[in-house]
Amino acid sequence: MSSIMEAKEIYDGHADLWVRHDPILLSDYSARPRVLELCGDVEGLTILDLGCGEGYVGRQLAKRGAASVAGYDVSSGMIAGAEQAAAAQRLDHLTYAVSDLRKAEFGDASQPVDMVIAVFLFNYMDTASMSRILDRVRKVLKPGGRFIFTVPHPLLPYIKPAEKPFYMRAEGGYLSSVDVPFPGRIWRRDGESVEVQAVHKTFTTYFSALNAAGFTRMPHVEELHITADHVALDPDFFGPLADLPLHVAFSLTS
């Protein structure tokens, strides 16, 4: 069985391919616009962005009026890209820290925030690490605060061949492979691609971990996919993904 690859290695190695100002990665079309919609009106909100990468989502939240966005990422390459982009765009209410969220504390429980997001973070860690982060999210969110996160769809590795423009390759059975790392790759529309990883979890894994962390209200859950508009825009790129669930978005209230 392969071991969980260190996200730092994956992301420091190709941070330059992630840095972007306009949508180019598949998930910039299939996931991030919906994440921003789920965030809703962020005017004046304080936000933590866990696994912020080079800051693509946080910059958009800042431009939509967030009072502050604090990004954390284990990859110093990604954080360097985020800092450069924020400086170039004079977004001085964005702050960044290099941090391995599996081990380090984040946020300040004495000054809880309005919203926490984690866009494709939990697929880089096992259930125990995710659960520790979920506990901390509960502590740093205000009562009534919102937590929005996305992960690869748990079934995708079982229903989609390992081909472009996105795949996660199953390395074992659906139920028996929880916490097994599945290798994956996601393409950009310009033909470049980046390595990704899905440490496998089932829907039961997510719901049980959320419940154990005290998120006891019914979450809003969406299976994210491409649309007919995407296929019309670029049939070669998006066409192979028609009718497939690609990612899952969870939106919770503390």
Ligand SMILES: C[S@@+](CC[C@H](N)C(=O)[O-])C[C@H]1O[C@@H](n2cnc3c(N)ncnc32)[C@H](O)[C@@H]1O
């Ligand atoms: C798929 S990228 C997504 C980046 C960003 N959220 C976005 O949507 O553009 C996943 C990010 O999670 C970060 N990451 C993975 N494991 C982490 C950990 N243990 N602590 C902090 N960041 C981590 C990676 O370095 C990477 O930047």
